[in-house]
Amino acid sequence: MSAPTPARSVAVPAISPRLLAVALLAVGLLLMLAYLVAFDQGAVSQSGMYLHELMHDGRHLLGVPCH
Amino acid sequence: MRTFGSVLVRGLLVGLFAGLLAGTFAYVMGEPHIDSAIAIEEAAGAAHTHDAGGQAVPAEAEEEPLVSRTGQRAGLFLATSLYGVSLGGIFAVGFALFRRRLRTGSDSYAALGVAAAGFVGIVLVPFVKYPPNPPAVGDPETITKRTVTYLLTVVIGLLAVWAGVAASRWAQRFGPAQWIRLGVGAAAFLATVVVAYLILPSINEVPGSFPATLLWQFRLASLGTQSVLWLLLGLGFAAVIDRRTPVSQSEVVAA
Ligand SMILES: [Zn+2]
Numbered sequence: 001m002s003a004p005t006p007a008r009s010v011a012v013p014a015i016s017p018r019l020l021a022v023a024l025l026a027v028g029l030l031l032m033l034a035y036l037v038a039f040d041q042g043a044v045s046q047s048g049m050y051l052h053e054l055m056h057d058g059r060h061l062l063g064v065p066c067h
Numbered sequence: 068m069r070t071f072g073s074v075l076v077r078g079l080l081v082g083l084f085a086g087l088l089a090g091t092f093a094y095v096m097g098e099p100h101i102d103s104a105i106a107i108e109e110a111a112g113a114a115h116t117h118d119a120g121g122q123a124v125p126a127e128a129e130e131e132p133l134v135s136r137t138g139q140r141a142g143l144f145l146a147t148s149l150y151g152v153s154l155g156g157i158f159a160v161g162f163a164l165f166r167r168r169l170r171t172g173s174d175s176y177a178a179l180g181v182a183a184a185g186f187v188g189i190v191l192v193p194f195v196k197y198p199p200n201p202p203a204v205g206d207p208e209t210i211t212k213r214t215v216t217y218l219l220t221v222v223i224g225l226l227a228v229w230a231g232v233a234a235s236r237w238a239q240r241f242g243p244a245q246w247i248r249l250g251v252g253a254a255a256f257l258a259t260v261v262v263a264y265l266i267l268p269s270i271n272e273v274p275g276s277f278p279a280t281l282l283w284q285f286r287l288a289s290l291g292t293q294s295v296l297w298l299l300l301g302l303g304f305a306a307v308i309d310r311r312t313p314v315s316q317s318e319v320v321a322a
Binding site for chain 2: 011012013014015019020022023026027030031033034036037038039048049050053054055056057058059060061062063064065066067
């Protein structure tokens with residue numbers, strides 16, 4: 001109660017195989033989101049070129065090759 | 068101790084916040100240059116046949132863009148927000164996986180360190196080899212090549228950061244002096260980057276007639292956008308992850 005725990009500055013749980021699997025799944029989904037913004041031309045969004053054109057200025061200003 | 072889910076949600080929220088503010092920076096500092104570049108593009112396009120942004124555009128829509136310029140200006144915020152959420156989540160996962168391997172007792176320093184590593188690897192290394200270009204610069208025929216080489220520079224940038232950190236830790240065997248570790252780390256980072264730059268193809272598609280001032284104003288606005296994003300990602304994540312303040316407060320209460 002009174003003694004400070006030495007591990008208190010490490011604010012994350014230890015890595016178990018199950019946690020690693022969840023982490024990799026999350027990274028996969030998040031990379032798909034980044035792909036949707038940066039590179040997708042309708043294949044993922046299924047919106048034709050609409051989302052691609054909508055996020056056009058963002059792509060240029062984020063430094064992604066566009067057109 | 069925070070659960071993995073709690074760390075991830077914090078990363079997503081910080082990413083959304085950083086993305087929105089980076090979008091605001093881009094709107095103020097970048098949009099005027101995009102407008103100027105599009106004006107140049109349209110003036111050039113009037114001379115020859117204009118290829119309106121790719122495939123699958125209905126014939127009658129040739130002069131009617133799919134999304135208006137006003138829509139694209141608003142879409143800038145959607146793009147930077149979604150990009151921020153994605154990076155924030157990946158940042159949180161990276162932090163959770165690597166936190167115990169970082170040699171600092173401070174979660175704030177750890178978060179800022181991860182942000183600095185990400186900014187150097189994902190933004191600076193690609194920026195120096197392939198600086199971003201405004202509309203009207205770039206040959207649509209080479210978009211696949213430019214995309215692949217850009218992604219390669221991102222991967223190489225992260226590898227170079229890793230090489231620098233690994234080398235500086237390895238150099239500890241030569242003594243406790245900081246300058247040896249820093250020097251060896253910097254050398255490993257630079258060697259990786261320079262070799263990759265020499266191997267990767269050069270791409271320069273800036274037309275000779277394109278104003279150099281506008282080109283570099285746009286590039287600095289783009290670099291500024293990414294800087295705001297990564298700075299807020301690091302600071303914001305440090306703010307929501309560091310537990311020392313609540314712990315000391317509870318100690319004060321207990322005392
Ligand atoms: Zn474009």
